[in-house]
Amino acid sequence: MITADGIPLKVSLARAMMRNKMRAMLLVAPLFLFILFSFILPIGQMLLRSIDNPALVEGIPETLALLEEWDRQDVPSEEVFATLAREMIRGSEDRSIGKVGARLNQEFAGSRSLFNKTIRRVKRMETGPYKEAFLKIDKDWGDVELWKNIDRMGKQYTTAYFAAAIDMRYNGDGELIEQPEYKQIYVKLFGRTIWMSIMVTITCIILGYPIAYLLATLPMRTSNLLMIMVLLPFWTSLLVRTTSWIVILGKEGVLNETLVWLGIISTDSRLELMFNEKGVVIAMTHILLPFMVLPLYSVMKTIPPTYMRAARSLGANPALAFWRVYVPQTVPGIGAGSILVFIVAIGYYITPALVGGSDGQMISNLIAYHMQKSLNWGLAAALGAILLSGVLALYWLYNKIVGIDNMKFG
Amino acid sequence: MKHLLKHTTAIVAGVAAMGFVAAGPAVAADAITAVSWGGSYTVSQQEAYHKPYTAKTGMKINSVDYNGGLAEIRAQVEAKNVTWDVVDLELADAVRGCDEGMLAKLPIDELPKGADGTPAADDFLAGTVTDCAVGTIVWSTVIAYDTNKVKGYKTIADFFDTKKFPGKRGMRKTPKINLEWALMASGTPADKVYDELGTEEGINKAFATLDKIKNDVIWWEAGAQPPQMIADGEVVMTSVYNGRIFNAIAVEKKPFEISWDGQIWDIDLWGIPAGTPRFKEAWEFVKFSTDTQRLADQASWISYGPTRKSSVPLIGKHATAGIPMLPHMPTAPDNFKTALQNDFIFWADNSDELNERFNAWLAN
Numbered sequence: 001m002i003t004a005d006g007i008p009l010k011v012s013l014a015r016a017m018m019r020n021k022m023r024a025m026l027l028v029a030p031l032f033l034f035i036l037f038s039f040i041l042p043i044g045q046m047l048l049r050s051i052d053n054p055a056l057v058e059g060i061p062e063t064l065a066l067l068e069e070w071d072r073q074d075v076p077s078e079e080v081f082a083t084l085a086r087e088m089i090r091g092s093e094d095r096s097i098g099k100v101g102a103r104l105n106q107e108f109a110g111s112r113s114l115f116n117k118t119i120r121r122v123k124r125m126e127t128g129p130y131k132e133a134f135l136k137i138d139k140d141w142g143d144v145e146l147w148k149n150i151d152r153m154g155k156q157y158t159t160a161y162f163a164a165a166i167d168m169r170y171n172g173d174g175e176l177i178e179q180p181e182y183k184q185i186y187v188k189l190f191g192r193t194i195w196m197s198i199m200v201t202i203t204c205i206i207l208g209y210p211i212a213y214l215l216a217t218l219p220m221r222t223s224n225l226l227m228i229m230v231l232l233p234f235w236t237s238l239l240v241r242t243t244s245w246i247v248i249l250g251k252e253g254v255l256n257e258t259l260v261w262l263g264i265i266s267t268d269s270r271l272e273l274m275f276n277e278k279g280v281v282i283a284m285t286h287i288l289l290p291f292m293v294l295p296l297y298s299v300m301k302t303i304p305p306t307y308m309r310a311a312r313s314l315g316a317n318p319a320l321a322f323w324r325v326y327v328p329q330t331v332p333g334i335g336a337g338s339i340l341v342f343i344v345a346i347g348y349y350i351t352p353a354l355v356g357g358s359d360g361q362m363i364s365n366l367i368a369y370h371m372q373k374s375l376n377w378g379l380a381a382a383l384g385a386i387l388l389s390g391v392l393a394l395y396w397l398y399n400k401i402v403g404i405d406n407m408k409f410g
Numbered sequence: 411m412k413h414l415l416k417h418t419t420a421i422v423a424g425v426a427a428m429g430f431v432a433a434g435p436a437v438a439a440d441a442i443t444a445v446s447w448g449g450s451y452t453v454s455q456q457e458a459y460h461k462p463y464t465a466k467t468g469m470k471i472n473s474v475d476y477n478g479g480l481a482e483i484r485a486q487v488e489a490k491n492v493t494w495d496v497v498d499l500e501l502a503d504a505v506r507g508c509d510e511g512m513l514a515k516l517p518i519d520e521l522p523k524g525a526d527g528t529p530a531a532d533d534f535l536a537g538t539v540t541d542c543a544v545g546t547i548v549w550s551t552v553i554a555y556d557t558n559k560v561k562g563y564k565t566i567a568d569f570f571d572t573k574k575f576p577g578k579r580g581m582r583k584t585p586k587i588n589l590e591w592a593l594m595a596s597g598t599p600a601d602k603v604y605d606e607l608g609t610e611e612g613i614n615k616a617f618a619t620l621d622k623i624k625n626d627v628i629w630w631e632a633g634a635q636p637p638q639m640i641a642d643g644e645v646v647m648t649s650v651y652n653g654r655i656f657n658a659i660a661v662e663k664k665p666f667e668i669s670w671d672g673q674i675w676d677i678d679l680w681g682i683p684a685g686t687p688r689f690k691e692a693w694e695f696v697k698f699s700t701d702t703q704r705l706a707d708q709a710s711w712i713s714y715g716p717t718r719k720s721s722v723p724l725i726g727k728h729a730t731a732g733i734p735m736l737p738h739m740p741t742a743p744d745n746f747k748t749a750l751q752n753d754f755i756f757w758a759d760n761s762d763e764l765n766e767r768f769n770a771w772l773a774n
Contacts, residue, residue, distance in 0.1 A: 098509030109763035116509060182617075185770035194771075251578070252643045275628050358629060358772040366769065372481040374765055409428055 043388070050381035053158040055103035056150065060087045064154035067147070075142050081130040085122045092119050106376055107160065107169065108149045114140055148172030156341075161382035182195075186366070186383065193362040196281060197345035203285045204292040204341050205334060212296035212333070216303075235288040244353050249273040249355075275357030283351050289343060292337035299333030332368040335402050343391055361384045363387060432721035433683070441470035442495040442691050449634045449656045454711030455498070459699035462707075466698070469691060477632055479503065483512050483683045492685045495692040499543060499681045502754040502761070508542035514680045514689060515541055516696070524720030525702035533702075534675075535583050538717040543679035544700050547708065548747070550675040550740035551587050554655040555647035555695040557638055566672035567645060568617055570595040572626050577726035580636045580648030583629035586757055587649065589676050590750060592619035593671045598712045600750040607756065613764070617771060629772075634709035640666060652740055660738070670745040676715060676752040711739040 001009040025343040027044060056064060063084045091097030100114030122130075123136050130291050149172055153160070158235060163169055167184040168176050179183070211230065215223045248254045256270045264270065273279055303326065311321035349364040356365065370380035398404065439751065446452045452473055460471040467713065474494065476482060480503050486492045507513040510645050521544065524533035531539075538545030555563050560575055568575055570592065581588055592601050593616050606639045608613035628645055630636050636650040637658045652673070658664045682689060698704065705716035706724035713735060716722060725735050736742060740749070 095509065098506075102506070102510055105759065106762050110759045112509075116758075129557050134431045157623075183766050185766070185773050234732060250642065250644060263695050286659035357507060358624075358627070359772060369769070372477075374762060375480055375484060376762070 025352055039239055042350065043167065046381045046384055048381075049377055050161050050385045051157045051159065052378065053103075053153065053155060053160070055096075056154040057101040057102035057156050059091050060084060060150075060154070063087055064151070067151045067154065070147070070151065072148060072151070073144070073145060075131075076147055078129055078131045081134050081141075082128055085125070085128075085134075086212060087120045088115075088122055096408075102375075104149065104153065106379075107153065108146065109165075110140065111146070114138055135150060145172045158378075161378040162386075164379050167380040174318075186363070189361065189363045190386070193346055193364075194390075196277065196284075196360075197297045197342050197348075199281050200284045200288060200345045201292075201338050201342045203281065204289055205338065208283065208289055208292035208337065209330075209334075212293050212300055215293070215297045216300035226285055230290055230293050233286070238287060238350060241287055242283055242354050245279065245286070246274060246355060249279055249282065274355055275360070276357075277360045279355040279357070280352050280360040283355050284345060284348060288341045291340045291344060295328060295336040295340065296333040299336075302331045331402075335398070339394070339398055343394070346391065347387065429493030440468070441472055442688050442695060443472045443474055443493060444496045444498075444695070445474045445494045446498040447478065447633055449654065450652060450712055451633070451651075451714075454653075454708050455699075457711050458686070458704055458708035459695075462704070463695055463698050467694075467715060471695070477524070479509050480512055483507060484510075486682050487512050490685060492683045492687070495686050495688050496695055497681050497683060498546070499679050501540075501677050501679065501752070502757050504540055504543035504679045504681050505754055506758060507681060508697050512684055513542035514684045514686070516544065516682065516693065518544070519699065520693075522697060522701050524718055525724070528718045528720055533718050533720050535717050535719065538677050538679070540679070543681040545679045546694055546700060546705060547678050547680075547714035548675055548717060548739075548741055549678060549714045550652045550673045551582070551649055552652045552655070552673045552740075553647055553669045554640060554650045554659075554666050554669075555665050555669065556634070556643075559646040561565040563667075563669055564671070565595075565646070566591055566669075567595040567597075567734060568621055569733050572623055575647070577626070578692065579623060579627050580639045580645040580650070581627050582649055583631050583772075585764045586752070589613070589616040589621060589764070590674055590752075591649075592749075593615040594750075595619055600672065600748050603750060604753045604756050609759075612722045613767075617767075620771070637664075640664075641654050652738075653714045656738055660713075660728065660733050669702075670740075671748050673740060673745065673749045674752050675740050675749055676754075709735050710741070713740075715739040716743045 003009050003012050003361055025294045030084060031312070035110060064078045066083055067076065070080070088097055091100070096268070097115065097119060104111035104115070118134060118137050118141075122133070125133060140146060152172060152174055161171055163176060164179075165186050167179045167187050171177050200250040211226070215226055215230070217223075218226065246253070250256070251270055251272070251274065253274070255273070256265075259265045260267050260270065273282065306319050307325050311325040314317070316324065346362075347364050348362060349368055352360050352362045353365055356362070364387075367380045367383045367387075370383070395404075433540070446455055452475060454596060456471075456473060460473065464470055476497075476620045478500060483494065483497060486494060504513065508515070517532075518539055519542070521530035521534075522572070523529055532543060535548070538548075553563075553569050554564065557577060559577060563569075563575065569579065587605060593603050593606055593612065596615060596619050607616065617757060628639060630639065630648070633651050633654055635649040636645075637654050639645045639654075640648050640650075641664060642659065652668065655666060659666050659668070680700065682692045682696065700718070701718045702718055703724065705718050706721040706726075708714070709716055709721070709725045710727065716725070722736075725739070727734050737744070740746065
């Protein structure tokens with residue numbers, strides 16, 4: 001079949017479809033680019049960073065090549081030391097050697113100054129023998145374990161960061177072993193993060209459900225007022241809300257002062273609500289409550305009151321009618337609210353940092369610590385990757401059990 | 411992979427730069443960005459360095475606050491988009507940043523002579539000028555307590571004695587300084603502290619001492635927090651930077667007292683991030699702000715000692731409160747008796763290890 005201008009209909013149709021598709025693509029292109037640059041690329045980079053291990057490969061490539069033939073029994077030969085010395089001198093110019101020391105130091109304490117000290121002395125040396133000189137500078141160079149670690153860490157990619165993120169480490173021979181007990185922390189913190197997020201989610205359901213119910217059933221004028229009371233804190237800065245909790249819950253804060261004034265507690269037995277887990281759960285519940293109330297409200301709003309009346313007329317008492325007829329219809333709202341609150345809570349950072357004290361820290365605080373203080377970005381990335389996969393697993397589980405299309409935000 | 415990482419970093423940084431940074435004032439050549447720790451310390455720098463420098467050269471100085479560490483500098487240097495020009499650093503960070511190529515090497519021999527004609531190399535206190543940074547102040551971490559609630563505090567051991575002195579303590583959330591103090595409190599003299607910390611038993615002993623007060627500690631992270639915590643009654647005694655608490659005592663007339671026993675002193679330095687397009691301007695500013703007069707001027711705003719010997723005779727009274735500043739310096743003889751210098755080499759080596767251990771100790 002041919003159209004009026006002589007082109008086959010099929011072709012003409014395909015062109016028209018193509019044009020439409022292009023137009024649609026152009027419309028979403030800004031969003032796509034935005035997501036690509038602000039979301040997909042950074043996350044991909046984080047995942048890369050969690051296994052990327054360039055310091056030794058870039059800093060001392062020739063030494064590493066020589067170590068391939070090393071027997072791993074005795075201290076390496078003069079040739080290895082001479083090569084390392086040469087690479088140290090070269091690396092101290094562009095300062096790539098500093099990164100080698102820093103990376104080794106992350107898993108083998110003391111390497112940083114061992115490298116720095118050695119570089120300073122080696123620079124002044126004219127000729128070898130280097131092995132002897134190295135051993136004279138520091139007897140640690142005679143430690144086979146150090147050389148095994150150099151060899152092990154001289155790979156472009158590593159799973160060492162992930163091992164560290166689950167409280168394990170590699171020994172010189174590449175076997176996975178447990179960290180010493182006094183350094184085990186991450187597994188415990190992942191557990192606590194999940195536990196605290198569950199606590200926050202549950203308190204949000206307990207507190208949010210009646211509020212949402214009131215909002216949905218009260219007459220418009222009263223419910224509007226209530227809605228403003230829910231939304232007003234929601235619009236207030238997170239930092240302001242967190243610090244106001246410090247004022248309220250502190251040792252000499254509003255709450256404690258009031259209780260002492262009322263004579264309920266004595267001035268020596270003031271409640272400790274701040275700088276511990278309790279403070280974090282209270283403050284986070286307050287901050288995340290709107291995330292629970294709003295989806296619940298929008299679901300409850302659509303439930304016709306006639307269902308309850310029908311249940312009553314069929315003989316159910318109010319409690320039974322509520323439990324058997326009303327609550328099941330709000331499950332999508334509870335699901336949506338819970339998953340929102342839980343996922344936001346699991347990555348919470350500012351509130352635990354400000355009111356957490358020592359036992360209210362969450363895993364994000366440790367990620368921030370490795371980003372900002374220890375500069376161990378690889379470990380931070382590995383922790384972040386685990387957290388991310390945890391959230392994805394949760395999403396998958398939710399989809400299996402409840403079904404993601406059952407989630408309603410309004 | 412390495413290239414992929416670098417390319418994506420460059421792309422992301424480029425996009426961010428197009429969107430946010432290009433419009434900022436920092437790129438203009440008639441201004442540089444000086445980064446410091448905020449609060450009364452930044453004020454002292456603005457009064458002593460920034461304002462006179464702007465008056466002299468017309469160069470504007472943008473003040474930015476940070477909480478220490480090298481993270482931002484490393485991010486800027488790696489993304490090749492450096493917006494910070496001068497950064498106030500702790501010694502350990504200055505050395506580490508230099509080793510790992512995050513800070514620019516400085517032409518140290520261009521530093522001006524002291525006002526009395528001493529060459530800069532002799533005028534600066536030993537160790538306060540490094541390849542990549544120039545020292546400005548000697549500061550110290552001390553114990554301060556509330557005189558209304560604590561009576562008869564004498565030595566650092568009292569800080570760890572919750573029976574004799576009940577009440578909460580404030581401590582910086584890091585093993586640095588706390589481990590040193592824990593050893594001093596259990597009887598180690600100041601000059602033996604780092605020898606002992608170098609051994610497993612020493613570390614165990616220090617953590618065991620910290621254990622005794624663990625439940626009574628509130629941890630702080632920013633320098634402005636401890637004066638606030640003690641003023642709020644959240645703690646009865648706290649570790650604190652001497653300059654910050656001096657302002658609370660002398661200027662705001664708070665009933666606090668400094669105990670100098672076991673003070674651990676350190677220095678702050680100006681460093682210049684590697685790759686800033688305004689290196690020349692930044693270096694001019696560093697030279698200006700570390701001359702004899704400027705360092706002496708700063709001491710009239712906050713009780714931190716100058717790193718130049720020639721500045722000491724010029725130290726006068728506090729700019730607003732009119733108090734003579736010399737007796738309040740960490741280096742004043744009465745305060746310095748049991749002082750310990752923070753050993754940055756020890757911490758450069760062991761901070762990865764000890765921080766991990768400290769974090770685990772905190773969480774358990």
